[in-house]
Every structure is written in structure tokens, then in C-alpha cells.
Amino acid sequence: MKRAIVLAVVATVSQAMIAFAGPEVPSKAVVAPPPPPPPEFFRPNEFDIGAFGTYATGVGSSNNAGKFHLWGGGMDFTYWFPWLYLGARFQGTGGEIIGGGGPRSKSVTLVQGFPPVTVHGGGGDVAAGILESDLLLRYPLDKVWPGVHLAPYMFVGFGGVVVGSPGENKTVSETFTVTNSAGVSRQVTFTGRRISRVSNAFGNTRLLGDVGGGLEYRFTPNIGIFGETGYYFPNGAGNNFVKIDFGLRYAF
16 A cells, blocks of 8 residues: 555656656757858949050041040049949049141242242140049949949049140241342241141140040959040030040959
């Protein structure tokens, strides 16, 4: 009888201990971390430095259309604001302007009845610089097409063009012996000045506005290439020109 009572008590206590112990704790499963997000190729708060080669030529209906050409290069510095699509840029371009279609000579009669003289002109190179500040809008296509790291952009701004001296060899001089009806002779010297077409059109310094667009492709988040075309209109009629740039860009 006592043994039965002891067994009943032990069974009751065991059930109570199991109840107070709570449910069985399952083993913790190993959860893999999420993959890192893909790198951004075009970023807000980005600072870019570009280097490029350039070509420019006169356009429009002016006398300079197609008659001067600039070859050179330059650099630009761009900051993209926290809003990914808006940026500001400073760009400087330098080169040589070739105007007039090459050197040429012409025989000119300065005084009727006297032999003509040869006047040389054209073909002179003129150093020039173009400085501009622009606002830019861009749209990275990888926002809608992942893996297409291409961004078209457009720009608008203002600046100035600075034209150097075309050189010192700019005059022609010829001396004639003139005899009047009384038989008195004297020497007369005629001097002419060769005028640079570019300097005459632009002066030494001229303000300008510009508008244009381009494409930039990124090989990595930091290294890319770009090409752009801008239309420039200096103050004063008939001096408009188009400038084409192509180069490399590094993004920080």
C-alpha cells in the first residue's frame, strides 16, 4: 500500500516538473545575410574631373561660318548636388584658331600706272581660350535598365572667349618714285595692315552664352568616357560657333 502511494506521488511530481519546464526550445536556424546592394555608378554628392580634346568651327549665316577652326583641349570640374540629377560645372578650353583657309598671296595695284605689289595674308594661327560655367541635368539610364551605365545630360550657362594676338608680321610696305607734270620726282611709301579675321570678329575678349548636351558612359563607378556638343553665341551678331569635346572623366 505504501509503495503504491509513493509511486503515485512520484508520477504526479514528474508531470508537474514537465509542465513548469515549458515547451521544448527548437535549435536556432542559421540565416544567410542579404547580398550587398550593387555599386552606384552615378551618385549624388559626386565630384568629377574631366580632361578632353576639342574641335570648334564657326556656324550660322555670318562671314565666319566654316572659315575658322579651333583645335585644342581642356579640363572641367563638376559637382553633383544631393539631388542626383542636378550639377554645376566649370570648364576651360584652350587651343589654336586657324582662320582664312590657309596662307595666300594676291597681287594688288596700289597706284594706277605703277606696277602691282604682292600682299601676303591668311593662314595665321591665333591662340584662344574659352571659359564657361554651366548648370547640368542628367538622367542615369541604369535607374531603369540595370547594367546600362550610360547617362545622357544637357547643359546651359555663360562664360567668355579670349583671343590672343595673331603675330607681329601684319603689315606690308612698298615705296614708289612719283614724278609730277613739272618733272619733279619724289618717293612715296604706301603701308598696309593685314587684319586677322578672328581678332576682327571676336576682339580680345567677348562674353558668350552656351547650350548643349552629351553622353557619359561609366566603365566603373569612378572611370568613364564622355562626348558632348555645345552651341556658343558670343555677344554681337554673326560670331556663333559649335564646339565638340571628347574625353575621360574620373568621379570621386
